[in-house]
Amino acid sequence: MTRNILLRVSVAILFLYFAVALLAPFIAPYGATAIVGAPLQPPDSEHLLGTNNVGQDIFSQLVYGSQVTLIFGFCSALLSVSISTCAGIVLGYYGGSVDEVVCRVLDVLMPIPIFPLLIVLTTFFNPGVVQVSIVMGVLGSIHGIRLIRAPALSLAETPFIEGAKSIGASDLRIMSRHILPNLMPIVTVKFVTASQHFLVMGVGLSFIGLWDTMTVDWGSMIQNAYSGGALSLGLWWWILPPGLAVVGISLALALAGYSLEESFNPRLEVNRI
Amino acid sequence: MIDGQYLLRRIGYSGAAFFVCVSITFFILHLMPGDYITNYLLSLSNTLPKEVVAQFYQQYGLDRPPWEQYLIYIYNILQGQWGYSYQYGLPVFPLIMEKLTWSLVILLPAVLFGIIIGIVLGAWSGWRSGGKKDLALFNFMIVFRAIPEFWWAIMAVWVFAFSLQWFPLGGFSSISVLDSGLDPWDVLYHAILPICLMTSFVATGNYYVMRNSMIAVIGEDYITTARAKGLDEHAVLWNHALKNALLPMVTMTTFQVAGIIMGNVFIETVFSWPGIGLLTTEALTMRDLPLLEGIFLLDALMTIGAMLVADILVSYLDPRIRMGGQ
């Protein structure tokens, strides 16, 4: 019972975030970068969450910021999971020397620290939202490939795949119609956890200020407030909203991930009533 | 239990992986747009004669083609010569070591405690899975882990250092260090807040894996067999469940220990703790290539070493994995 309720609540929260991101122009009273008042005004009826040090409306920034942050989390997770699923299935299904070579390559890539590498690679482009999510997605898939490869490998040896082969199904068909659906639970869980991971990572990157500070997203909002003296001045309305927004979606994704994992892996919920 | 020949092969393979890894990072870093000289000179003056700029490129060896720089770099590495930081003008290795030491003050206890606490709580929770206490702990851990670490750090600094003033605002030590030298207790006092936070992060991650692993193990038939022998719950847990449940943790924790070499840039930023994490981001933004290469090199060394150690450890603990078998 608990699991279903948890899953529903977290999905509802996610929908709420998506709705806010999609309807941002209708929800936000002002533009994300428009200067609409005196700097550092506390919340009032005109500015629901007050204004920041540039005189921009924090509530509007929060609403628009959801777009960037969500793109960040979900696009890179989608990319990463797609790459690792495709590569994992192909490697697991064909095996042999290709598999061997790719695994060795992955072994070599593994020791390169992801976080600095991410920063290095984003400098090859302008560190914009899309570029960073692409780089993050590609880098993140390195670890995922192995995760998908193992079950794909054991699936490829099961009788029903042998059966499908024997009736002459093409490799592509076997991989897409037979192996992929069986991996969907693990892929789904991976997608949800990866979204959470990348979302938090993206916010973190932008928090330490390693990409476009003009992009309004929650990380740069926290960074602005943090470096602008929000703590020593006690301006809670400046630093708390973006932080709590991140916490909210991260929590929703985490709970959804755990609930999904439990529902796909009944062993995890032994005796749970 | 370990086949000597296999071990040799494994070490040889690690060496090759290390070499490839170092080469890849070298080229990625050297192809990265921007360079230290441009950044540095532009920060000094907007109007520099061209020949002056050219002279700097030559002085730093950056005017040579990349493959030539690469050969020189590899030659130097083989000589144990890690080069000099552009920005600091100091030898790379001692510079990294100094910053690393400060990072380790936080990360070493945090990772060790985190591993122990995570495993103990995870094992307990998995063993009691389904119980009220387990669920409470599990939900607490999920919530704790879902909150980004920099946010925890900011909040911790705000509450404990800014508002309550129980802990210092940051830094390594009190000013008394100048007169009476480094006092370990004083350093610990400065480090305790970041250590606690980091410990919690490492612990929650390990907790989750350990709990899942434990749940998987207690569903196994051999646990029933053990109970059927008349063993009490403690004996079943200690003699049968724990060792099996710990197997997946070995690789994970080994990598965690190796990972402390990169520091934690969030914790270091928020707690004004200039360690290796901040050094890395600083070197990245300054394009201090020798320093970056040194850091990446050390990390590759540690990670590849960790892989090797994890392999050996697992083969000791798990008789099913025969080295040389596979």
Place this chain on the structure above:
Amino acid sequence: MEQKPDLKRNRIIIYACLCIIGIAAICVAAWGTGSGTAAGSVTKTPSTTEVIIPEDSSSSITYSSNMQKGGTPPGVYQGLVIKDLNGTFDPALAESWDISADAKVWTFHLVKDASWSDGVPFTCADVKFTNDYMKANNLTLAYVLHDVETVDCPDDNTAVVTLKTSYSGFLDQISRQPGITISPQHIWQNITDPQHYEDNQFIGTGPFVFDQDTAGYVRLLRNDAYYGKKAQVTGVVLKVITNPDSQVLALKNGEVDVVSDITPAVAESLKGEKNIAMYTINDTGAYEVAFNLGQYPSNITAFRKAMSHAVNRDLISSLFGTGRPTETTFLVPSLAGSYVNPADVGMYNYNLTEAREILKSAGFTWDNEGTLLSPDGKAVTLTIPMNTLSSDSNIQKIVSVLKNDWGTLGIKVSTVAYEDKKQYRKAVGANAVFIDSFPVTLHDDADALSDFAVTPLQETNYYNYNNARYNALLDSIHNTADQQAILRMAYQLQDILAEDIPTVPICTSDTIVAYRSDRFTGWDLGPGYYTVTDPRVLTNLTPVQ
């Protein structure tokens, strides 16, 4: 085969671990709260007369050597002269100096009783050595001395510097950041690999001597053998506090004595705090909207003029919270003083109607939706490149205001961020408009106007501005030491700039400094001393009894 002992051993180990963790946690908690309260209530005894100054990053207090990184640590090394904010030069190791009429030969009369902190006397040989050694070893800072042909020592206390070409701005060059400070010959002459030499003694001539560098602190002690005005504080401690908020709080706690660069909001909140006083150093930073004349539409003079009327300097300045609007062609009045040509001040006030008129008369039109169309019918869009790392929040404020104002003129303004300076520079070359910030030392005299020149040494400038008359005038300024002539020509240069508008100065910003008034007085030495680690400020500090 024994099971029980094995089991017991396991259990004992784990219990032991748990106990250790528990005990450690309890100890730490108990002791942590104990020392915490102690730290909270601690106020330094007045007998300590070391001044503690926070530093933003650990790299700024990690020094390799003075030869590699000029002027470090602060107060230990000295140059020949030291520059004021308002463009004049104070004597340092040179008591006085003479300039030949063609500004080619500079004669410095050195102080007589100066000595290195290890007791060796300072002579002209050190000056000559510094120049020769830097050049011979290709040290980074040698570029500052690029114009120097030779340094000669007629006697121990006179240094004659001969330049390759006439250059009236030579003093400015050797004293402005990073500048050249003199290093001791007797230390460096034996060092063959200066690029990789790690100094750990820092033998200088300044009012302070290096003491130690430990765990995020650097301590400098008073140089009791200093020839000039001796410091009253016994030493200076630099402490790394990376977070600006923590610096402010440390000031409140009394852990540090001064915090520089606080935001206006923080300054407001500090008002009325007991024992904390503040002062403002006016006009320490300056900002401009710069045009790249090589790119459309900035190549249209009318467009630049119209845009100059569309910069709301007052709003930007009010968002900054400090500083004041600048309506000159380039120079900042409070610093450049008489160098500013009054005829060119206030020409381009904020007036959107005027801007529209200028655009209209130049053939620009608007479509139905209000989008600005160029004379050939294309929509005008601008992309402003930003440098992620160096951009302070002030530049973001400027861009936000420009987006609003230029948006009402029908121009779509977008930004693109670059993490790397080289890429940023490239983008500046490829776009029509960029925002620049200068430390004001670059705005304070006629020499600053060379930013717009094209010379044999400087083949281009950021503005892609090339005006033959301007170049010729600037060349003559460099070739003379006659102040009157320089002033006259500077006026003419500004007239040209006012007509061509390669840049729109916006406003300046101030530096607000807060300090413990119960510990030291004498911080606010005057407008010229704009960093708290300036040796003149440090020697001026007086402990409060």
Place this chain on the structure above:
Amino acid sequence: MSLLAIADLSVQFESRSGTVPVLDHIDFAINTGERVALIGESGCGKTVFGMSVMRLLPSNARITGSALYAGRDILRASEREMQQIRGKKIAMISQNSAFALNPVLTVGDQIAESLTLHTSCRGEGLEREVIRLLTSLGIERPKENMQKYPHEFSGGMRERILIAMALACNPDLVIADEPTSGLDALVKAQTLRLLKSVMQDRTLLLITHDLGTASALASHTAVLYAGEIVEYGPTHELFRHPMHPYTQGLLASSPSAGFHPIPGMSPAPGQVPHGCRFCPRCSSAMDRCNSTHPSLKKSGNNRQVRCLRYD
């Protein structure tokens, strides 16, 4: 007096979707020296029965009734008492030898574990005892093999090790749960022979779905269907003259009898019919079978059957 007398034993599992009854009012007794087989299709509750006697069911199982062992109700015994009984008085041979042995402990250690727990064997004596056990189960080179890990043995060998573990403390009652599952025919036959010889003068509760195993080992057989015992009797008689239609069907479905499977499926736990549980699949069902639930009745020579036709 019987060694183990089970009366009115019911087991239910609580789950999210409600309570699922698995065993229903089982009355059952084993006398010392008897070897009783409990046979039935998978899912009928055989394993649960064995586990409930060992009190090893998961915590969501609700057990009612009584199980008197040597005059003591083991369903009400404390956990500590149960630990004294398990392995020492009642031992179990788990099904699926591939997973029933701890992969990270040597087989010697695993066998010795019961001995250290329940006997005073220590040190060399312990080792001698383990070697004796292994030898008695036909494992060659015991000294060397006891240092090996389970994955180094074949399925048949692992089964022998499991038997050795169960017999280590000379228990009064051995519960063997599918002792030959997963073995190929030849090894199975060997293992059966071995089991038969070591169980000669022991009390055995054999849980199996395999009629051959039951007939080879058991003196008595109980047939379990949908959580109820439907027939009980001496093995030979029961196999020769099966009374319950289900038993008849089972025997007819064995390969040696021509493989005529019983039509339909056994009902899922919790969804059993009101009347006779076998009624929907029974070829000789009568009208009242649909509504009347038959009880287990004595029928002649030491036999019991649950069928309305014998009322």
